[in-house]
Amino acid sequence: MVKEIERAGIPVVHICTIVPISLTVGANRIVPAVAIPHPLGNPTLSKDDEKKLRRGIVEKALKALQTEVHGQTVFDK
């Protein structure tokens, strides 16, 4: 899906737990996620802390979307 949408000229950020798979598939902007059963959250955190975590991932993804890349880039900082 990532590749097809990009082929249509729309940049994509792939938020993905297992980054190597995303790299193999060919995503260009990759934001690491939390875990396979809960990529965008963490049930062990308190609600407040989890919201912080979730917002952090979304903001990182939005920033990645606005960042020019030359080749596959993992936004793991």
Added chain:
Amino acid sequence: MRLELGKVFIKDMQFSDQTMVKDGTLYINKQELLNAISGDDRIQHIELDIAKPGEATRIMPVKDVIEPRVKVEGPGGIFPGVLNKADVVGSGKTNVLKGAAVVTTGKIVGFQEGIIDMSGIGAEYTPFSKTCNLVITCTPIDKLQQHEHEQAIRFIGLKAANYLGEAARNVNPDETKVYETLPFAEGIKQYPDLPKVAYVYMLQTQGLLHDTYVYGVDAKKIIPTIIYPTEVMDGAILSGNCVSACDKNPTYNHCNNPVIEDLYERHGKDYNFVGVIITNENITLMEKERSSNWTAKLAEFLSLDAVIISEEGFGNPDTDLMMNCKKISAKGIKTVLITDEYAGRDGASQSLADADKAADAVVTAGNANEVIELPAMKKIIGYTEPADTIAGGFAGSLRPDGSIVAELQVITGATSELGFNKLSAAQL
């Protein structure tokens, strides 16, 4: 560590008033077996059946298959750390009822459970159509949580295998095979000119009904470690998995791991088989990195020349497989991988979710997406309704006449990544 495995060949199975083996038949006292496996108040009813090769019987949804074994000499008991004390097993003598199996079924626990047909085309695809099966159908109490349900059935299956295994205790085996692995330093000296080979044994441990246990320890919590191959034959590793039926390793397959069998067969001839590294398949990238770092470190520590790596399941574990391959190869150690494929119904899609250049020797156990048709069966043990919802099934899989059309994925053990079946592929 040296184990004598005594095989008592079982060609028939019957209910009787006494549990015993006589002339290749396993007689089972139904009430005594029920007493041995009952008592869990999470299960309201247990039904026992026998399914034999060639019968028009379908068992589904199958959770686990277990081989009855008993420790005759040496420390510990079968399934250490679970049914017995956590003594180190794998030495002395073990008797096995070869040709008999315990199969657990009942209301579906997770969505990834399987089908065993005892005849017809479906029987060709599963190794458990060739065994005489004691089938246990468990009905849970209402509103039992899935993980509790899974645990209850797992223990009932293990207890049944343990009970039946006792019937082999005082029987003279029809055939005895000896397996021995020396302590590492002695083993290296034994065949100094042969390549040192180990087996990297990946265990499905993603949690949420995808779990494997080592001496009773939930393997998602281990860091990779070393185990003698004969420990595995005594039930040190067992399945708590509700993963796609075709490529999960039932407890039966762990005890009969063909990679271990074959490495022993060629030990001292082509290889020096030094031992087994067990590792897991976890759900975060850091865990995957950590475990693959450890397998590579252990492979280097053992000064190996080559490893065989087997995967369990598919999808994100493909990454664990590739990480193990890449990192072990980077140490200058040759790798051969065993996996299966999800290449689409036409076989034209990418087979694995991940890939790496280092994976240049790969054995496949078949394409799990292949669509098959299973004829209706006269007798059903369990329930056919889950056919539409188990992994590999789809809306309309169960037809009104009782036949099933579904992906090969639904058949228990069809694409075993331990090679415990007949499917593979050759490059043309």
